[in-house]
Amino acid sequence: MTPYSDLSPSPRTIMTPGPVEVDPRVLRALSYPILGQFDPEFTALMNETMSMLRSLFQTENRWAYPIDGTSRSGIEAVLTSLIVPGEKVLVPIYGRFGHLLHEIAERCGAEVATMEKPWGSNFDPEEIIAAIRKERPSLVAMVHGETSTGRIQPLEEVGRFCRENDVLLVVDAVATIGGVPVEADAWFLDAVIGGTQKCLSVPSGMAPITYNERAERKIIARKVIERGLRQPGQPSESSGLAGIRSNYFDLAQLQDYWSPARLNHHTEMTSMLYGLREGLRILLAEGLEARFARHRLQERALMAGLTAMGLKLYGDPSCKLPVVTCVEIPPGVDGESVRAMLLNRFGIEIASSFGPLKGRIWRIGTMGYSASMRNVLLVLGALEAALLKHGVKLPAGEGVQAALAVYEAETA
Ligand SMILES: Cc1ncc(COP(=O)(O)O)c(C=O)c1O
Structure with missing residues (x-):
């Protein structure tokens, strides 16, 4: 006899800002049999998921795929791939998750400038634009929906200014995606990170991201080629110290893995992908x-x-x-x-x-x-x-x- 009882979580009505209740159809999808990650049936599901994510993020970007890990894994992947150590980054903070962006940007080696608003308020876009003029960062990272304070930050004006001034804009839309409009292209967002465990109603464990060609150019310029996968004649590290420091969160390698080339990187989280695809299918069916x-x-x-x-x-x-x-x-x-x-x-x-x-x-x-x-x-x-x-x-x-x-x- 095992000393442990059967797993039987109590029924709950979950009214937190995440994780929230999961649609029973997503729970069912999580229980389907595993497919191999290079099985054409599975890679077709990966492609469908990318296409559904483009609709979710309201973008024509080529790249829209999930990072395996909780939402902050998406944030780390984007920031670690886009920030060259020593670069200036501006983080406007109006709650706890702005501080998270600050911390991650610092860990990526950025010289971070911050600006803060009292909790319970947000920024006038002009204040952020003035700070960009003053600080001249190469990247701005900010939160769209602050779950810690229940506030939202309009993005379009800042996005337009960043685009006109060749600054990359990275947005944490973990709390808003699927519940509130997030328009990556119309608002000039260069990279956006979503969450599964909130308005998508999929368990925590994947972080959908999208990024455009501006972001991709920077990522490709920093490309590091994993030793065992190197082609004859290719350097093992093509970008020296400016190369992307993380292997797991290296978007250059991850986009190769999600591309038709399917270059091996990690072992895909098959069950989570089923869950995400089902969550997105349900969302798009609702409209x-x-x-x-x-x-x-x-x-x-x-x-x-x-x-x-x-x-x-x-x-x-x-x-x-x-x-x-x-x-x-x-x-x-x-x-x-x-x-x-x-x-x-x-x-x-x-x-x-x-x-x-x-x-x-x-x-x-x-x-x-x-x-x-x-x-x-x-x-x-x-x-x-x-x-x-x-x-x-x-x-x-x-x-x-x-x-x-x-x-x-x-x-x-
Ligand atoms: C706005 C926001 N960003 C980032 C995160 C971090 O997400 P995770 O806990 O899934 O890593 C959260 C989590 O609640 C959040 O609300």
Whole structure:
């Protein structure tokens, strides 16, 4: 007899800013039999995935493929392949994930200039443009949707300025892709990193990326050829010290692997690719516009419910990220105790927060498969009950009624 019980995770309603609930069709896809990574049936699935990713990122870029690893693996792959040590990089920071970009850029050997906004706000694009004029970076890296503060940063003006001034713009769209428009070509984004575990509703484990020819030129110029794969006469390192330092995250090698040449690199995560392809298929069948509208509707209903309960929404409303709603914890209430009650009594998970916001706000996600009327009504009802249990005086029943009114108005 084994001392370990059968694996049987409890059913959960996951209303965090990621990971979120996974569509059952994606879970089914994850369980299909493995194919060899050079089996033509599998390489055809790889090609289809690339084509679906182009639609997701709204781009004509040749390169759109997943990096194997969590979202930050996509960030590391892009930054390590695009930053030559010693180069100047500008990172505008308005929350925790801006600090992550700063850290990774520094590890890539960049001379990093940062600019910061207080948490809960974002940048006027003109401020970023002025900083680019002053700092003259070769690359700007910034977050599109900050899950730590629930804010979004408009990108198009900065993208246009970067393009006109030959600066590469790299964007972390981990939280926004599939829930909020991300238009790689129209906004002049040179490289974009998405996430699977949020609005795509695929488990964590792959990071879809795309990059254009401007980025590719820099990557190719830094190409390092792996020793055992070298052709006779090819140098083992063609770019000397400027060569890409990582093997796993070397986009020059990875794009060869995703190209028709299929040059061997790593062993593909077959099951994860099935899951990603199924998640993308479901997303494209729903349609990007319909999906964005669904996310906006769930956000509206959730915000109406929370405010009707007398709770205060956190942050500047003019830059609210539609897929994450931050709520101030009422004075005198132990936020972690409320979260524990939601999880243990109702099977509902909402998120706490980081850094300066720790203990001050809860963060509620309405992302992907979790962005449903059922989930929004459940979280409002359960939160109301948990707050009443914690001694908060609130108008009982109002939250759910206000959300119901939003849904009724939508279908009227
Ligand atoms: C905006 C943003 N960027 C990057 C990440 C890092 O992603 P991962 O934890 O999958 O590496 C997250 C994760 O929550 C995120 O919200």
